[in-house]
Structure formats: C-alpha cells, structure tokens
Amino acid sequence: MPQYDEGSLGMWRDTQPIFLPRLREIVFGDLSVPYARKTFAVIHAPNLRMLALQLMDGDDYSPVFGMLAGRFPELRILALHEVGILRAPAAYKKWALFLQSIPKVFSLKVGRLDSAMVDTLVLKAETYIVDSDADLDPNRQPLPPLLPALQCVEFVGVRCSDVRNFVTWRRDQVHTPIAKAYVLAPPPEDPLTPEFVGELSPQVGLIIDPNIIQAEEADLRARALLG
Numbered sequence: 001m002p003q004y005d006e007g008s009l010g011m012w013r014d015t016q017p018i019f020l021p022r023l024r025e026i027v028f029g030d031l032s033v034p035y036a037r038k039t040f041a042v043i044h045a046p047n048l049r050m051l052a053l054q055l056m057d058g059d060d061y062s063p064v065f066g067m068l069a070g071r072f073p074e075l076r077i078l079a080l081h082e083v084g085i086l087r088a089p090a091a092y093k094k095w096a097l098f099l100q101s102i103p104k105v106f107s108l109k110v111g112r113l114d115s116a117m118v119d120t121l122v123l124k125a126e127t128y129i130v131d132s133d134a135d136l137d138p139n140r141q142p143l144p145p146l147l148p149a150l151q152c153v154e155f156v157g158v159r160c161s162d163v164r165n166f167v168t169w170r171r172d173q174v175h176t177p178i179a180k181a182y183v184l185a186p187p188p189e190d191p192l193t194p195e196f197v198g199e200l201s202p203q204v205g206l207i208i209d210p211n212i213i214q215a216e217e218a219d220l221r222a223r224a225l226l227g
Helices: 006-014 033-041 062-068 089-100 115-119 132-136 160-172 194-200 210-226
Strands: 025-029 050-056 077-083 107-111 152-156 180-184 205-207
Touching (some): 115 160, 152 160
Parallel strands (some): 077 107, 107 152, 180 205
8 A cells, every 4th residue: 555644745734724614514535545635634624523435445544534633523423435544553543543533423334444444443542542662651541442422333335243243342342332233235245144133133223224224324414413
C-alpha cells in the first residue's frame, strides 16, 4: 500500500476550512487518499452526526482517519464499506485515535471491512493507543473502551463467525455489550444457519429480516440527525 505524509496535502495544508455548523451528514466514496485528505481539509463540521465512507480500500487510509481525529465530536452514526488501512501499528493507532474521538457513536455499519479494523472495537484501547514505554508508569489509568456508547452494529457481507466473535468479545473483552446486531448478506462460505441464530439470539437482539433492518436504519438515522 502507498503511504502518504503531511506534504501530500500540498497547498491544501494551509487552506482555511469552510465552517459548516449545520452540516449533519457526509457520504463519500471512491476517493483516493490524497483527494480524501484534501477534501476533509476544507471542511469544518463540528456538529456532524453521520459519516459514511465507502469504496476506499487498496491503499492505506489511516492518514485520513488520523486527520479526522477530534473533528467530529458529535458523530452518532459511522458507516464504513470496503475501507482499508495498512496492517501496521502506526496505522492502527491513527484509526484507534479517530474512534476514541467519537465517543457518542451509537450505530456502526460495517461492510467488507478489514477484520483487523473491526478487531479494534473488541480489544482494549491500550492495545493500539498506548506506547510501550507508558506501560512502565504505575499511575497510568486504563483507557475507556472505544465507542463506549455503541448500541447497534450492522454487518453487511460479513462472515457469521466474525459477527459471533464481535458480539462475544465486545461483551467479554471490553465489557460494553451491544444491544442489537443486524446481519445482511453474509458470504456463502459462512452463511446464516439456525445454529448461529440460536446461539446469538440470547446474547443480543439479532435482526436478519432486510425489511426490518431497513426500517430501523431509517429510525436510527432520524434519531442521529435530530439529536
């Protein structure tokens, strides 16, 4: 994967961002890393409620998440479809710092997302954010879980075994269980089965009916935009 430094912003680095206090929703797709960074560099939307990124894989998009950390404190819904980052500690740290900066997110939608990015949400934040030297400090307080307000996760095209692991690990590893899991179009090599439904239903509100999912998506969006 190509990697990009601060110089890749070029003349955009010193551009004054446009203040958009009423902007509530952004949907971007199929942007290169440099173009995504240049686009976000000119947007100042502190009251954004919903962010959707799609078809942004094949490169290391961690610099994009790195520059977004702290930019959207009011975000409520995060949707990611086919988004990727480099499998390296520095890239994971940028991704985790972005997640740490959006603690009010209650709904997450993931579609064909790199499993390592999803794992960030079910392991302790220290795994990605804390430098090894900090572990020597006996007074260091543990970090809160990433996305502590997360209630609903929609999995699109995700293996059922990965859904099962997410639900279980989110509960057992970071002690912040989700309330609902929406499962759509899992791959044929790991499909929905009665055994899967029977195992997960006692742990979480499992919803697999596309019509119900669509209706609840609309409710979640309305709740986010009006909140």
